Amino acid sequence: MNRRRILATGAAVALGGCTSYTSDTDDTPSSEALIRDAIERRGGMTDLEARRLIRVETTEDRAERTEAIAREPPAKQRIEVVESTDPDVPAGSVTVTNRTATWEYDPSTERVEKNYHPNKADTDRTRLVLENLLSESRLGYEGTETVDGREAHVIETRPPVDDAGPKVELVVGDTTYVMPVDVIQDLEELEVTRTVWIDDEYRYPIKERTVHTESGEVRHELTVTYRDLSIDRGLSRDAFTYELPPDATVVTDGRPPEGVFDSRTAAEAALPYELPDPDVPDAYELDRVTVVEREKSVGGTTATLWYDDPDVVARELYVAVREFQRFDPDALEEIEIDGWTAYRSDGKKRSVFWTCDDLSYEASALLQDAPLEEIAASIGCR
Structure with missing residues (x-):
């Protein structure tokens, strides 16, 4: 659907600020x-x-x-x-x-x-x-x-x-x-x-x-x-369940997962390889494991372990395991972790990449305080 939400989403303009503004005074709320x-x-x-x-x-x-x-x-x-x-x-x-x-x-x-x-x-x-x-x-x-x-x-x-x-x-x-x-x-x-x-x-x-x-x-x-x-007053159990309208035409985009699992053990039954058990900070819990499969000629299977802090909105990190190398070493910073080579990317999303035993690994987070190198070290390549 065209989600313009009333406004045009094509061309846009730069929005300039003004030159001065009066801040709060001592006798008003901050x-x-x-x-x-x-x-x-x-x-x-x-x-x-x-x-x-x-x-x-x-x-x-x-x-x-x-x-x-x-x-x-x-x-x-x-x-x-x-x-x-x-x-x-x-x-x-x-x-x-x-x-x-x-x-x-x-x-x-x-x-x-x-x-x-x-x-x-x-x-x-x-x-x-x-x-x-x-x-x-x-x-x-x-x-x-x-x-x-x-x-x-x-x-x-x-x-x-x-x-x-x-x-x-x-x-x-x-x-x-x-x-x-x-x-x-x-x-x-x-x-x-x-x-x-x-x-x-x-x-x-x-x-x-x-x-x-x-x-x-x-x-x-x-x-x-x-x-x-x-x-925080609770929502109905089916609030985010979607029922297709009668006679609606459905068009799909993106690759559907082979499965979304609530444990490593359940996910491994659908995988050709074992999953790591990374050491993540105590506040994080395993939320789900997603498995997406592509043909071997274009990549193979990717399993992603998603961890989040249930007490803080959007405090999330993940570890991905792939049968193909998704990263370009020449575009990243080379680092050493416990004697083996990895590659680091910084920005809005921080990531650490490495390969081991024909598998490619990625540890990533949007938060700057996520200890990605420590997580990578706990998985290792030995």
């Missing part, structure tokens, strides 16, 4: 503390349920939609569009995501797109956006307002003066919006203001608004609001 509270709450959140109202206004058009959403971060979500004036995301559209697949249903075409992603690393986008606001934006406290009958603290944010970015990463909704390029005529005159409402009880973002102003005129405004917000 914007930084409120956002830190929201980050902490997000890190321990088990589930969220709400209705989400999205409104987009430009100088030429206005569109709205209301979605019923349910989430178990970082991977599981269900979005059902119950009302919409956007023809690209009509009422009746449904998106359901779990660890291994995503279903997207477009009622206008009666078509379901099923995308397999059994080895997708899950990030907590909402937490990352909040952390970016805290570290990169200028913040100002604007008092309190009532949002859907709830008291909320209003925080106005502005990007750094030299900041530029083509996207709006939403706090209220794990979604990325791209502003159409034809909305703005003069980039040098563009000013961006983003306002976030933090719910007083939950200490969680309940509303946000991003306004793009050009030469004093509002050119684009995006507002997202949670209604009937419920956090």
